Amino acid sequence: MGGFSQPMTPLGVIVLVVLVDLLGFTLVMPLLAPFAEQYGFKDWQIGFLFSAYPVCQLVAGPILGRLSDRYGRRPVLIFSQAGTALSFLILGLSHDFSVMLLARMLDGASGGTSWSLRRTWPT
Numbered sequence: 014m015g016g017f018s019q020p021m022t023p024l025g026v027i028v029l030v031v032l033v034d035l036l037g038f039t040l041v042m043p044l045l046a047p048f049a050e051q052y053g054f055k056d057w058q059i060g061f062l063f064s065a066y067p068v069c070q071l072v073a074g075p076i077l078g079r080l081s082d083r084y085g086r087r088p089v090l091i092f093s094q095a096g097t098a099l100s101f102l103i104l105g106l107s108h109d110f111s112v113m114l115l116a117r118m119l120d121g122a123s124g125g126t127s128w129s130l131r132r133t134w135p136t
Contacts, residue, residue, distance in 0.1 A: 030090055034097065034124050038066065041104065041120070048113070058110050062117055069121030096123025 021029070042063070049059040081089040100120035107113045 026090075030094065033094065038120075038124065041101070045117075052108060052110070054110055062110075062113055065114055065117035066121035066124065069118045070124045073122040073124075093123040096120070099123075 045062050046059060049062060054062075077089055077093065097120055100116045100123065103119065104113060104116035107116060
């Protein structure tokens with residue numbers, strides 16, 4: 014067992030990025046309501062926390078797609094994954110509505126990578 018490992022294929026990287034985005038979205042969503050109740054948020058604030066991700070993803074998706082056309086897919090994917098990781102960290106450490114909302118907006122904006130991946134996916 015020589016210790017030689019092959020680099021991940023481009024398709025493997027794409028699948029991994031999509032998996033991280035989807036797992037992050039599906040793991041965070043069920044936790045938002047208990048967090049909000051624990052900190053005493055109002056119903057409209059909980060609604061904002063839930064809707065911030067898809068709205069920011071809708072706005073940022075085409076922008077990230079253009080950036081990936083200009084600078085390449087890899088730098089945009091790395092930037093987006095770093096934004097997602099940072100948003101999870103901020104969300105996990107926050108106790109304030111505005112900070113939680115900012116974290117969800119950052120996650121949505123950096124979760125727009127699925128738009129640039131649609132052009133990358135082999136058909």
